Amino acid sequence: MDVIASEALEVWIINRDKLQQALNQNPQLALFFASAIAIDYQDTIEILTRRLLYPIAYNIAYDLYHQHLDDLPIDGFTKGYLEAERFGTSDRVYRRSVQQLITLGLIIKEKKKLEVVDMDKLKAYLDAEE
Incomplete structure (x- = not known):
């Protein structure tokens, strides 16, 4: 699946090493990230499945x-x-x-x-x- 911007947007790049360090130091942050990713994944799969089956x-x-x-x-x-x-x-x-x-x-x-x-x-x- 591709995401294509239809207008100008601002993007912030998070340094991978700093993010990893923050996730290791703050387990709550790691839990938040994992939860947010899981919810987005479930929503996307639900939409995709419904569009394929109906x-x-x-x-x-x-x-x-x-x-x-x-x-x-x-x-x-x-x-x-x-x-x-x-x-x-x-x-x-x-x-x-x-x-x-x-x-x-x-x-x-x-x-x-x-x-x-x-x-x-x-x-x-x-x-x-x-």
């Missing part, structure tokens, strides 16, 4: 449901044209999947943003697909 429409619905709950490990992109890429598909397939959810009466598209019409119906759709 159709694009399900993943879009899942994403919208969890955006509503505000419990996504990774926020959506702020640029709408990147949404298809975020779901690992072409723009055409993404639009078709969104249209499928609109036809099912689960979402609407307002001001270039997807909105959930009925949260209970969306949750029932997700439960039925699992």
Whole structure:
């Protein structure tokens, strides 16, 4: 997996030897690092697995449901044209999947943003697909 910056950013480089020394001197810091890495890894594997096992429409619905709950490990992109890429598909397939959810009466598209019409119906759709 590649991470590509779409705008300028500031990067701080931590000296490997100093980091190793700090981790050895502060076990709490080492525990924090290990925990943070494990959580990020689990979140990434969960997202990857869901994207591989379920159709694009399900993943879009899942994403919208969890955006509503505000419990996504990774926020959506702020640029709408990147949404298809975020779901690992072409723009055409993404639009078709969104249209499928609109036809099912689960979402609407307002001001270039997807909105959930009925949260209970969306949750029932997700439960039925699992």
